[in-house]
Amino acid sequence: MSAILKTEKLRVEFKNRETRQASKVALIGLDLQVNAGEVFGFLGPNGAGKTTTINALLGFIQPTSGKASLFGIDVSQPIARQRIGYLPEMTYYYKFLTAEELLRFYSKIFGLSRSEAERRIDNVLKLVELESSRKRLIKTYSKGMQQRVGLAQALINNPDLLMLDEPTSGLDPLGRMKVREIIQRLKQEGKTVFFSSHELGEVETVCDRVAIIHQGELKAVGPVNEIMAGRASLEKAFLDIVGYQPQSAL
Amino acid sequence: MRNIFAVAGIAIKELYRRKDFYVLFIVTVLICIVMAAVNIYNNPEIIRYVKAICLLLIWISSLVIAITTTARQIPAEREQRTLLPLLAKPLSRSQLILGKFLGCWIACGLALLCFYVFFAILASTHEHTWPGLSYFQAAFMHWIALGIIIAMALLGSLVFAAPSSNSTICFVVVVGILTVARYLDVVALSLQEPFRSIVLAIYFGVPHLEFFDMRKLIVHDWPLVEWRFIGLATLYAAVYMGVFLAAACLIFRKKAVN
Numbered sequence: 001m002s003a004i005l006k007t008e009k010l011r012v013e014f015k016n017r018e019t020r021q022a023s024k025v026a027l028i029g030l031d032l033q034v035n036a037g038e039v040f041g042f043l044g045p046n047g048a049g050k051t052t053t054i055n056a057l058l059g060f061i062q063p064t065s066g067k068a069s070l071f072g073i074d075v076s077q078p079i080a081r082q083r084i085g086y087l088p089e090m091t092y093y094y095k096f097l098t099a100e101e102l103l104r105f106y107s108k109i110f111g112l113s114r115s116e117a118e119r120r121i122d123n124v125l126k127l128v129e130l131e132s133s134r135k136r137l138i139k140t141y142s143k144g145m146q147q148r149v150g151l152a153q154a155l156i157n158n159p160d161l162l163m164l165d166e167p168t169s170g171l172d173p174l175g176r177m178k179v180r181e182i183i184q185r186l187k188q189e190g191k192t193v194f195f196s197s198h199e200l201g202e203v204e205t206v207c208d209r210v211a212i213i214h215q216g217e218l219k220a221v222g223p224v225n226e227i228m229a230g231r232a233s234l235e236k237a238f239l240d241i242v243g244y245q246p247q248s249a250l
Numbered sequence: 251m252r253n254i255f256a257v258a259g260i261a262i263k264e265l266y267r268r269k270d271f272y273v274l275f276i277v278t279v280l281i282c283i284v285m286a287a288v289n290i291y292n293n294p295e296i297i298r299y300v301k302a303i304c305l306l307l308i309w310i311s312s313l314v315i316a317i318t319t320t321a322r323q324i325p326a327e328r329e330q331r332t333l334l335p336l337l338a339k340p341l342s343r344s345q346l347i348l349g350k351f352l353g354c355w356i357a358c359g360l361a362l363l364c365f366y367v368f369f370a371i372l373a374s375t376h377e378h379t380w381p382g383l384s385y386f387q388a389a390f391m392h393w394i395a396l397g398i399i400i401a402m403a404l405l406g407s408l409v410f411a412a413p414s415s416n417s418t419i420c421f422v423v424v425v426g427i428l429t430v431a432r433y434l435d436v437v438a439l440s441l442q443e444p445f446r447s448i449v450l451a452i453y454f455g456v457p458h459l460e461f462f463d464m465r466k467l468i469v470h471d472w473p474l475v476e477w478r479f480i481g482l483a484t485l486y487a488a489v490y491m492g493v494f495l496a497a498a499c500l501i502f503r504k505k506a507v508n
Contacts, residue, residue: 058338061506078342086338092331094260096267108256109339153335163338 004161004192005034005057010066012052012216026052028216029066034194034209036160039187041207041224042196045242049216050196051089054165058086070161082110085159089166091150095139099130099149102138103156110157117156124152127182144175151182162186164195168202180206204234214242253341254349261353262360265319271361274311279368281307286372297376298469304372305465308365309392313424315361316396320354320403321416324502333507344499347404351495354400359393366392373468383474388464391480394487395462399424401494402457408501427459457490 010030016023027049034040044050055061057068059075073080093102100121107117125131128148133141138149147170154162164183168176176199183193183206197203203210204224211221219241220227224234231237265271282304324347327333336346366389374380399420406416434453438446461483466472 058334060334060337062504078340078345080340081338082340084338086335088331088334088338090331091335093335094264094332096264097260101263105256105260106335106339108259109253109336109341111252111340150335 002036003033004036004071005032005040005194006067006069006072007032007053007057008067010053010056010068011064012049012056012061013064026216027056027063030213030216030218032211032218032221034161034192036192037187037190038208039183039193039206040195041203041210042194042213043198043200043203043210043238044196044213048213050213051165052216053213054086054163054196057163083157083160085154085157085162087150087154087162087164087167089169091146093138093146093149093153096137098135098137099125099141099152100134102149103152106153106156112157120156120158124155127155128152128178144171147171147175148178151179155182159191161192161194164193166196166198168197168199176202200233200235200238204228210234212238212241253345254352257341257346257349258353258356261319261323261350262357265315265354265357265361270318271315274315275361275364275368278304278307278311278365282368282372286376300376301369301373302465302469304369305388305468308362308369309463309465311365312358312362312392312396313399313421316354316358316399317403317417317420317424318413319357320350320400321407321420322413323350323354323404324407325411325413325416328507337507343502347495347498347502351401351404351491354404355393355397358396358400362389362393362396381468381471384468384471387475387480388468391462391464391483394484395459398457398459398487398490398494401491401498405494405498405501408498408505424459427456428463431456431458432460457487461486 007030010027010032011025012027014024014026030049030053032053042050042053052061056063057070057075058081059078068075070080071083075081097105103121103124104117107120112120121134122131125134128151130145130148130152133145138146141149147167151167154164162183164179167179171179180202183195186193187206207224209221209223210227212219212227227241228234228237231240282300285300285303324333327336337343366385370380370382370385402423403416403420406420407413410416410419431453434449438449438453441449464475467475
């Protein structure tokens with residue numbers, strides 16, 4: 001299997017602006033590898049370093065040390081992002097544009113031809129069920145609709161790797177089901193999906209492999225059944241790995 | 251270039267879907283029409299006065315549009331988090347800066363065109379002449395000056411955290427340059443060292459926006475400026491735009507955007 005997402009000894013420190021000293025180490029030597037065609041769940045408690053990892057992989061922040069690459073290309077190169085789709089945790093898009101205009105803008109950045117762009121726009125708007133609202137300004141959309149626009153923009157270039165940062169946070173059960181269906185559909189098409197989530201039941205259902213990160217350190221990585229290792233659920237395994245002790249045990 | 255034009259297209263669309271430009275245009279038009287109505291005796295002095303006021307209003311409006319539009323571009327992208335999905339595409343940060351610059355500059359150019367067409371119509375109703383080339387020279391130089399101002403405001407938006415502080419600083423600097431910069435060399439001569447050198451350095455360092463202010467040419471019906479001087483001024487402006495944009499790209503290159 002070929003690795004399409006790889007980090008080697010990735011370390012991210014946030015500096016205190018006044019003292020210029022490292023005030024927080026967000027990632028400590030993270031080694032991660034995601035192979036082509038797998039659905040990879042990236043788990044961890046709040047503040048564990050999930051979003052920081054995604055930010056470093058997308059070049060939003062500079063790692064203090066270590067390497068990160070997408071499709072074998074260093075993430076500092078914009079071309080590394082040509083074959084990826086990304087859905088941020090909180091979706092905000094240009095409110096003065098319609099969904100159709102937004103997707104046309106992004107397809108231009110991906111270098112799609114006009115006919116290809118129109119075909120892809122029709123497809124993704126149909127997939128996220130926004131066809132009837134395509135000419136409405138995004139500012140008039142509900143939160144769920146904005147999340148679906150986010151998903152549509154992440155799919156506009158027919159990506160080989162989809163990176164989703166907590167894609168179901170804030171969605172109603174129907175929205176969550178829709179996201180899950182899309183992930184499974186992409187999996188069937190042989191696409192790679194890398195997503196962070198707190199929804200462990202969902203991860204257990206759709207993921208081939210998972211990684212668990214805690215306080216910036218990778219605690220476990222492997223197929224879901226290996227991580228569970230005879231435990232009743234992924235949630236139980238997750239709590240054991242991050243060292244959670246219930247109140248009654250104290 | 252494709253990415254730069256795509257980003258520029260969005261910046262242009264934003265300006266024309268917001269109310270700022272329309273409000274300023276309508277206010278300018280109304281004031282100018284009221285001013286023009288004063289000319290009941292067809293007195294040439296009054297006509298010149300009306301033209302001067304109209305052009306001053308056009309300069310003020312264009313500065314407001316250029317600075318406020320540019321100053322909010324990058325900070326608004328960061329604040330509203332639209333920068334994240336955008337930079338997750340194969341778009342470099344330099345392309346984003348250049349696209350924003352181009353978009354704001356073209357949008358301001360279109361706004362300027364509306365203002366100058368209105369001015370030309372208003373002036374021709376009183377003077378019954380149409381010095382089209384003079385108007386073109388004035389509008390073109392005005393647009394070139396806006397290019398410097400937009401590049402400066404874009405750089406400021408990466409240095410100063412709040413768009414409001416960037417806008418205020420840009421207004422103060424631009425108005426200061428337009429009104430005081432031409433006298434700095436004279437002021438320097440009356441000072442002792444090291445202040446003389448400092449003031450002279452400022453005199454030679456700041457972009458002299460007054461070179462691009464051709465209002466008097468129109469107001470007093472002076473002859474056209476030779477085209478080679480227009481070309482030199484354009485080159486002068488291009489150097490400043492290049493310096494400001496290069497500095498902006500350099501600052502933005504490694505800035506965390508999360």
